[in-house]
Amino acid sequence: MNTNNATRPTPKAATHFNPTVDVRQDQPVANASHQAAPILIDGCDTLVKLWRQNCLKWDSKIAHREKQLGIWQSYSWLDYYQRAQDIAMGLVELGCQAGDTVSILSEDNKEWLYCDMAINGIGAIANGIYTTDSASQLVYLLSDSQSRFLIVENDEQLHKFLSVRQQLPHIAKVIVFDKKGLRDLVDDDILFLDDLYTLGMAAPDAATRFAAAIAATQPEDIRTLIYTSGTTGNPKGAMITQRNILAQLQNLQPVLDVHSDDEQLCFLPLCHMLERLVSVDMPIHHGCYVNFAESIETVFDNLCEISPDTFTAVPRFWEKIYASVINLRADAGGFSQWMFDQAIISGHANNNSPRPSLINRLQLKFWDLLVLRNLRKLIGMNNIRRALTGAAPISPELLQWYQAIGVTIYEGYGMTESAGVISVNTGQEMRVGSVGKPVPNTQVRIADNGEILCQADSIFFGYLNLPEKTAEDLKDGWLHTGDVGELRDGYLYITGRIKDIIITAGGKNITPAAIESQLKFSPYIGDAVVIGNQRKYLTCLIMIDQDNVEKYAQNHQVNFSDFKSLCQAPKVLKLIEQVVNDVNKQFASVEQIKYFRLIDVLLGAEDEELTATMKLKRSLVEQKHHALIDSMY
Structure with a gap:
């Protein structure tokens, strides 16, 4: 392996690429567009062909970086190809065939990507599973996808499988990345990644067979299964083809300025369509450097270390950075607070004027030199050229605040079923x-x-094993997104989800997303769910931001012993009441929140009330906290 640490290398010229896989014979043709002529990128009609072409072309150019023992290590495109080949041929030796599904249960790391392309390279289907999924959810996902192989990161994820292995007789072999805590394990059904590498390297004519398998891939092959969050039932497996991905890359090329030497940080789950697109597919197309965050807890530190050129995150992440900055301002002295405020005012003044005056421009330059440049460096955004947000609504005020400090965040819209981006x-x-x-x-x-x-x-091929659901969402060649919106001057505006529209007892239709976004702009509110369907008035369940509210409590002598007592503290309730009152002023009386309650249970990624992108699942929240809701009526 190439482990050059270092400064950014001089990149080689970038190219584009494409993948294919044999579609299972029992799957109905759901999307007629998949019958059309192939899409070519650099002469390749599948992502995996493009990947092979570019790996061999870029050779020793850095593809990935990962931290080991506190030091960033670098891995080349040739490493990427060779390791994927070893995994692919190892899987073939174990009996994996084109059309088989192989599931990956791991946090983000380079091995995730090696396995992803190895699976695609032999015409099999990669299926990512969230590490926060429970053992029972694992049973459903492996059974629904009929996975023949399971790849897990460590002992924690392996034990999850072992607790339900009797329900999964179709799993032929489990491959484990990390031996830590498992060195004494003896189990014929379990193989370590190092052993799989050895098996693949020993396979006869490995290089020739892997190249031939890649060459045999077709645009209609299923590149990946992406399971939706399942907010209203079991998750649905969206089948994304090689052609879908090439179409997405082709569509984004004119609108996103991707450079071959871009540094980016990968931290969202790779089984989510957004992260898969920006950290796997787009780098294959353009040759960017993908740096893997050590963990979700170290993302902020890693962001500062990398100082990426491009960065993509969900709104909750941008809200957390904003809240941290506001807390730092609160801890600063009076003069520092004044300087910070003047810098923000200057940023807003320039952004809100189509033609800022010379004085305004000079003022901004002064405040940028004195305050804003250091602030961007503090949050790891001093090199940022393109920041993106998606997967959930974000407050316009938050975007304007980032613009004021010199970080323009471009909001986009898409979904799993569109293989990524619809608008941006x-x-x-x-x-x-x-x-x-x-x-x-x-x-x-x-x-x-x-x-x-x-x-x-x-647009995706359809839902695995669910022709009726596919027919509901794909009608006459159009994807029915389930989102409500409008087009103005060619720009798309999202106003909410059809299933989330509230019809009050008075017959008023209200889309709660705008109200919830305004509430979440407060650093003290992590998430909110507006209630009111068939009721006389609106109420709200609120999840406070633990870190920021705890800091507020400490600064204001609020006594609390745990999260529940923090949520019950009168001063905290008064604080949130003030936020709600301020937000109410922005809406008509029928759209104002009359009462609210705090969810006093600390929710984490493992809790079923939260999606993988840390959004509250409205239906589950209403079910689990019906007593709180009833108390407001």
């Missing part, structure tokens, strides 16, 4: 509050009921 704001065309204009080769229209419909070559 760009440096050339941006309107805060919208999710941008549809990307090239993508048609968007609004149905009579306000639902957003989309048509593009990137």
Whole structure:
């Protein structure tokens, strides 16, 4: 392995790439676009062909970095290809065939990507599973996908499988990345990654057979299964083809300025469509450097260490950075607070004026030199060229605040079923509050009921084993997104989800997303769910931001012993009441929140009330906390 630590290398020229896999014979053809002519990127009609072509072309150029013993280590594109080949041929030796599903249960790391492309390279289907999923959820996902092989990161994830292995007789072999805590394990059904590498390297004619398998891939092959969050039932396995991914890469090329020497940080789960697109597929296309965060707890530190050129995150992450900065301001002295405020005011003044005056520009330059430049360095954004947000609504005020400090965040919109991006704001065309204009080769229209419909070559093949659900979401070649929105001057605006629309007892239709976004702009509120369907008035369940509210409590002599007592403290309730009152002023009386309650149970990634992107699941929250809701009526 190449372990050069170091400064950014001089990149070689970038190219593009494409993947394919044999679609299972028992799957109905759900999307007619998959019958169309292939999409070519650099002469490749599948992602995995493009990957092989670029790995061999870029050779020793850095592809990935990962921390080991506190030091960033580098791994080349040739490492990427060779390790994937070893895994692929090892799986073949174990009996894996084209069309088989192989599931990956691991946090983000380079091995995740090696396995992903190895699986695709032999025509098999990669299925990512969230590490926060329970053992019972694991049974469902492995059974529904009929996975023949399971790849897990460590002993924790292996034990999850072992607790339910009797329910999964179709799993032929489990491969484990990390031997720590498992060195004495003897089990014929379990193999360590090092042993799989050895098996693959010993396979006869490995290089020739792997190259031939890649060459045999087709645009209609399933590149990956992406399971939706399942907020209203069991997760659905969206089948994303090689053609879908190439269409997405082709559509994004004119609107996102991706450079071959871009540094980026990978930290969202790789089984989520957004992270898969930005940390796997786009780097294969452009040759970016992907740095893996050590863990979700170290993302902020890693961000400062890498200082990426491009960075993609969900709104909750941007909210956390903002809240941290506001807390630092609160701890600063009076003069420092004044300087910070003046710098923000100057940033807003310049951004809000189509033609800032010379005085305004000079003032901003002064405050940028004195305050804002250091602030961007503090949060790891001093090199940022393109920051993106997606997967959930974000407050326009938050975007404006980031603009004021010199970090422009481009909001986009997409979903698993669109294989990523449907629309996005760009440096050339941006309107805060919208999710941008549809990307090239993508048609968007609004149905009579306000639902957003989309048509593009990137639209998914259908849901695995669910032809009825596929038929519900794919009608006459259009994807019915379930989101409500409108088009203004070519820009798409999302107003909510059809299933989330509240119809009050008075017959008023209210989309709660805008209210919830305004509440979450407060550093003291982590998430909120507005209630009121068939009721006389609106109420709200609120999840406070633990870190920021604890800090507030400490600064204001609020006694608490645990999270529950913190949520019950009168001063904390008064604090949240003030936030709610301030937000109410921005809405009509029928849209104002009359009462609220705090969810006094600390929720984490493992809790079923939260999605993988840390959003509250409305239906589950309403079910679990019905007593709190009833107390407000």
